[in-house]
Amino acid sequence: MISLRNLTKRYGDKTVVGDLCVEIAPGKVTGFLGPNGAGKSTTMRMILGLDRPTAGQALIDGHRYAELRHPLRRVGALLDAKAVHPGRTPRSHLKAMARSNGIPVRRVAEVLEQVGLTEVADRRSGKFSLGMGQRLGIAGALLGDPHILMFDEPVNGLDPDGVRWIRDLMRSLAAEGRTVFVSSHLMSEMQATADQLVVIGRGRLIADAPVAEVIERSSLTAVRVRTPQPAELEGRLLAAGMRVERPGGEELLVTGGTLERVGAAAHEAGVQLHELSPRAASLEEAYMELTASAVEYAAPVPGADDKAGV
Numbered sequence: 001m002i003s004l005r006n007l008t009k010r011y012g013d014k015t016v017v018g019d020l021c022v023e024i025a026p027g028k029v030t031g032f033l034g035p036n037g038a039g040k041s042t043t044m045r046m047i048l049g050l051d052r053p054t055a056g057q058a059l060i061d062g063h064r065y066a067e068l069r070h071p072l073r074r075v076g077a078l079l080d081a082k083a084v085h086p087g088r089t090p091r092s093h094l095k096a097m098a099r100s101n102g103i104p105v106r107r108v109a110e111v112l113e114q115v116g117l118t119e120v121a122d123r124r125s126g127k128f129s130l131g132m133g134q135r136l137g138i139a140g141a142l143l144g145d146p147h148i149l150m151f152d153e154p155v156n157g158l159d160p161d162g163v164r165w166i167r168d169l170m171r172s173l174a175a176e177g178r179t180v181f182v183s184s185h186l187m188s189e190m191q192a193t194a195d196q197l198v199v200i201g202r203g204r205l206i207a208d209a210p211v212a213e214v215i216e217r218s219s220l221t222a223v224r225v226r227t228p229q230p231a232e233l234e235g236r237l238l239a240a241g242m243r244v245e246r247p248g249g250e251e252l253l254v255t256g257g258t259l260e261r262v263g264a265a266a267h268e269a270g271v272q273l274h275e276l277s278p279r280a281a282s283l284e285e286a287y288m289e290l291t292a293s294a295v296e297y298a299a300p301v302p303g304a305d306d307k308a309g310v
């Protein structure tokens with residue numbers, strides 16, 4: 001369990017992380033999302049004792065990182081895959097880590113196997129591809145067999161095979177009852193991997209909810225209906241307080257109502273239906289909506305200027 005209690009970090013008069021209160025529970029993959037500069041890495045660094053909170057606390061099973069006797073056995077992290085000296089081999093790097101943390105050296109061969117680096121275990125890591133570097137970083141995180149794992153952008157630069165491998169790894173770590181906390185900008189990946197989401201913007205908590213709930217709450221989650229009598233049905237739905245869009249033809253997109261309510265309204269109006277189906281927002285759509293006002297480094301929308309004068 002990771003507990004953030006009023007966690008705050010200020011640089012000068014800029015609040016980079018502000019009063020975060022979150023519990024990151026075991027047995028789940030918790031996705032950590034937020035626009036560039038939202039404070040995700042700073043939060044992770046504070047959990048790992050690499051940055052000092054200005055106020056509040058980040059606790060690992062109730063203790064500050066600095067208080068842990070063998071930290072790598074409690075929490076494993078991949079923050080920066082480039083953190084390995086290029087002259088070192090995966091085996092020598094992991095052995096040194098194991099020795100300085102009281103971890104049995106036999107774990108080195110086990111984690112090398114687990115991440116698929118056994119064959120290159122004795123090559124210098126300086127020539128490694130980005131994906132191999134990520135795998136080595138993950139081997140380091142797994143070395144102490146910790147109950148808590150944190151990954152900052154683990155799929156960055158990986159090919160589809162690597163992305164899938166990381167997804168399966170995170171799911172299996174959570175299934176073993178571990179706490180898995182992972183930041184990412186890839187929404188489709190998070191939708192496929194995470195159970196729970198913590199979303200921050202400008203250092204503040206925006207959402208802490210199951211993935212399904214974040215999607216459900218999106219105004220873009222709708223009911224799709226097709227009927228040969230769209231005008232009649234639209235009138236009935238509007239009267240019942242739902243919102244209706246008419247993309248054209250027989251189709252209606254209804255928000256603010258459930259499948260059951262839309263079906264009942266059609267039945268009461270004596271309207272024939274050709275389709276009644278849920279249209280779930282994607283996590284990307286729900287996320288964009290949630291963070292719309294918290295984007296710090298927004299680029300102008302291409303073409304937006306041209307329209308301004310029209």
Ligand SMILES: Nc1ncnc2c1ncn2[C@@H]1O[C@H](COP(=O)(O)OP(=O)(O)OP(=O)(O)O)[C@@H](O)[C@H]1O
Binds near residue numbers: 011034035038039041
């Ligand atoms: N040492 C520092 N001194 C001053 N400002 C800092 C320092 N470290 C981070 N910041 C600022 O804190 C803010 C949050 O940065 P952080 O790297 O935590 O965001 P992030 O959510 O991880 O972003 P990204 O998704 O781009 O990696 C940024 O505005 C950054 O410029």
